[in-house]
Amino acid sequence: MHGNSDQPRPVAAGDHAGAFTVEWNHRLITTRDALSPGNDILSNLLPVEEGPSRMVACLDQGLVDSHPELPAQVELWAEANTHLVRLMGKVETMPGGEEAKNDFNVFNEAARLINERGICRKSFMLVAGGGAFLDAVGFAAATAHRGVRVIRMPSTTLSQGDAGVGVKNGINAFGKKNFLGTFSPPWAVVNDSHLLMSLTDRDWRSGLSEAVKVALLKDASFFEELRRLAGRTRTRDLDAMEGIVQHSAHLHMKHIIEGGDPFELSTARPLDFGHWSAHKLEQMSGFDLKHGEAVAIGLVIDMTYAAMIGCLDEAVLKSARRCLLDMGFTLDHEALGNQEVLLEGLREFREHLGGQLTITLVQGIGEPLDVHEIDLNVMRRAIEDVRSVSLNESSRVG
Ligand SMILES: NC(=O)c1ccc[n+]([C@@H]2O[C@H](COP(=O)([O-])OP(=O)(O)OC[C@H]3O[C@@H](n4cnc5c(N)ncnc54)[C@H](O)[C@@H]3O)[C@@H](O)[C@H]2O)c1
Ligand SMILES: [Zn+2]
Numbered sequence: 001m002h003g004n005s006d007q008p009r010p011v012a013a014g015d016h017a018g019a020f021t022v023e024w025n026h027r028l029i030t031t032r033d034a035l036s037p038g039n040d041i042l043s044n045l046l047p048v049e050e051g052p053s054r055m056v057a058c059l060d061q062g063l064v065d066s067h068p069e070l071p072a073q074v075e076l077w078a079e080a081n082t083h084l085v086r087l088m089g090k091v092e093t094m095p096g097g098e099e100a101k102n103d104f105n106v107f108n109e110a111a112r113l114i115n116e117r118g119i120c121r122k123s124f125m126l127v128a129g130g131g132a133f134l135d136a137v138g139f140a141a142a143t144a145h146r147g148v149r150v151i152r153m154p155s156t157t158l159s160q161g162d163a164g165v166g167v168k169n170g171i172n173a174f175g176k177k178n179f180l181g182t183f184s185p186p187w188a189v190v191n192d193s194h195l196l197m198s199l200t201d202r203d204w205r206s207g208l209s210e211a212v213k214v215a216l217l218k219d220a221s222f223f224e225e226l227r228r229l230a231g232r233t234r235t236r237d238l239d240a241m242e243g244i245v246q247h248s249a250h251l252h253m254k255h256i257i258e259g260g261d262p263f264e265l266s267t268a269r270p271l272d273f274g275h276w277s278a279h280k281l282e283q284m285s286g287f288d289l290k291h292g293e294a295v296a297i298g299l300v301i302d303m304t305y306a307a308m309i310g311c312l313d314e315a316v317l318k319s320a321r322r323c324l325l326d327m328g329f330t331l332d333h334e335a336l337g338n339q340e341v342l343l344e345g346l347r348e349f350r351e352h353l354g355g356q357l358t359i360t361l362v363q364g365i366g367e368p369l370d371v372h373e374i375d376l377n378v379m380r381r382a383i384e385d386v387r388s389v390s391l392n393e394s395s396r397v398g
Helices: 061-066 070-080 105-116 131-146 157-161 193-198 201-218 220-234 238-258 275-284 291-308 314-327 339-353 376-397
Strands: 028-031 053-060 085-087 092-094 124-129 149-154 171-173 176-180 188-192 359-364 367-371
Touching (some): 028 238, 053 061, 053 070, 053 105, 061 092, 061 124, 061 193, 070 085, 105 131, 124 131, 131 149, 131 157, 157 291, 176 275, 176 339, 188 193, 188 238, 193 238, 201 220, 201 238, 201 291, 201 314, 220 238, 220 314, 291 314, 291 359, 291 376
Parallel strands (some): 053 085, 053 092, 053 124, 149 188
Antiparallel strands (some): 171 176, 359 367
């Protein structure tokens, strides 16, 4: 009998077992005005040998509000490339932002389109929008027929530098971020910098904290560049932002391709530095805090903790704080006052990753450090410190 035993049964002669690998191609292209006539980046991504591919296009409402020309541009592009693409029905617009992930509406709508427009596993979904929209529609695309091809056009700094480049999708459920979702690499990612110009100041800034995160983890010279460019990002310099977003996207993508764990099977998830508290803060604020804003606070909490346990030089913490402040982030939120609820984020983070708690800190720039235990009393002091330093700073400014 081996029915319900928790113990794995020893493999006996005659059993079949074996490892297998699957090869994925991850394509990332940066351009300006991807849909303008004469830009052939999108058409070059479609497989000529398969004949015209069926495609359904879904756009984030917030993006279309600022770029009302986009649906017609997609249609014109498809008309000019009928040998490669058959657009199935009109270009659809659906709500974006975190609300898109907080219920099943966008997921259901995207799945319905895949069904009604005859989209198969060889067809394409063209999805343009912020990270939340890409996550929700991407989840539908990854599960309908067990996965249809997706071309992502991320349209925020955060999605171009991080979310849209990754291999994950998902929606929030049971009060937890990204509780439902899959790992599913996109067919391609097209970053169109021109789209960034219409972002609100908060969404423009938001992607910068993920750039700071990945620089702190992996690239000291990129961190220096971020410090240098912080002022220019604040005045909405597109050239500066474009370079930062590209560098951040490159480092995120390199981690996925070369890091040895694209589907996050290990308990360590370095790119989630600062995220155990960020995810909890987003949720505690009723998603008033944007993901990137919460990540900025989360980074400072974990670096303050690292400095308190003696593994990070105080000067590094100070320069990271300064850089985030220069970019315009506010490193405080009233949710920090509710420490016990915030600390539940550690347990939720462990559950989400599975297995042993693993939190990635930094012990220097470009020097990540995985720890498996957090001293809660020190973490309480770290959270308190982040609050009081911010309060002092704002009273000095005021
Ligand atoms: N899948 C991943 O690997 C991954 C990684 C990091 C973050 N994320 C997720 O990404 C989400 C955050 O993404 P985000 O920062 O892009 O925010 P967002 O998707 O919430 O978008 C912010 C707002 O900008 C609007 N918008 C989008 N493009 C626009 C444009 N060009 N001009 C004007 N408005 C525009 C949207 O409608 C929305 O209202 C979070 O849900 C986070 O969990 C996912
Ligand atoms: Zn993030």
